[in-house]
Amino acid sequence: MSMTVKQLRAFLAVAQTLSFTQACERLHLSQPALSLAIKGLEETLGGRLLIRSTRSVRLTPEGESLVPLAKRLLAEWDNTEELLRQRFTLQLGRLAVAAMPSFASNLLPPALMAFRRRHPRVNVTVHDVINEQVIDMVRNRQVELGIVFEPEATGSLGFTPLFIDRFVAVVPADSLLAGHERLDWATLLTHDFIALQRPSMVRRLLEQQLRRRGITLPCAFESHQLATVGRMVASGLGVSAVPSLCRRQMEALGARCLPLEEPVIERAVGMITHGELSAAALALRQVLVETIAPPEGSRPA
Secondary structure (H helix, E strand, O other), X not given: OOOOHHHHHHHHHHHHHOXXXXXXXXXXXXXXXXXXXXXXXXXXXXXXXXXXOOOOEEEOHHHHHHHHHHHHHHHHHHHHHHHHHHHHOOOOEEEEEEEOHHHHOOXXXXXXXXXXXXXXXXXXXXXXXXXXXXXXXXHOOOOOEEEEEOOOOOOOOEEEEEEEEEEEEEEEXXXXXXXXXXXXXXXXXXXXXXXXXXXXXXXHHHHHHHHOOOOOOOOOEEEOOHHHHHHHHHOOOOEEEEEHHHHHHHHHOOEEEEEEEOOOOEEEEEEEEOOOOOHHHHHHHHHHHHHOOOOOOOXXX
């Protein structure tokens, strides 16, 4: 049997007041309950801690040595209890999330702003990594929450969709293509195509969906960063196709985005988790559900 926090509090109250009566008043305990707690502590430790007579209470040498230890243990317990209470009530905390770059740079910042307004003392670390790394980080519990395209197989991971993202064409703003209301893939691929490098999920998804329809994705240029793809298109080097959630970013770089069909390529974007979430992660998940609206060209999940 191990000593308990209740027993240590009872002993320390008696040791500090040298009075069972005053200790009972401090702890709001009855005399029998206090005596039972002290007796249980002494039995656990194997010897007497207090010498009690009809008129006085004295500490044994072992009782004297326990006083500073009890103070430190109870202080650490109280601090731990308070820290956990603050974390559960989101008055304090840390949270790590991972998101694919297209989401992290476009839709995540406004959601984090809303989360910050609600929970200003919860610090958030964002890992801006490719889709596959997000999944690995969640699976390995390096982060609690990840934002990705829906995996083909989730296994032990849970997936909550936020919206269905539809790919759009990205063309130079001063090109003839920019005058169209929408484009099909056959027309788009008559121009040099600029793609994200493998193992990008965007690249893999485009290739898989087009291959099913007998279309090969020819790449004249490749880049690891979406921003570079946008600048290359805006400079007139070619065309591209990106998720709708990148539309604002592409247009800010000087390119034009158009609906893309025949075939329409789309995939759910959402949150992946692994097991139970902390109070902070649950709160962020709720904020994402409430604040993330389907970008132009996409649709609700």
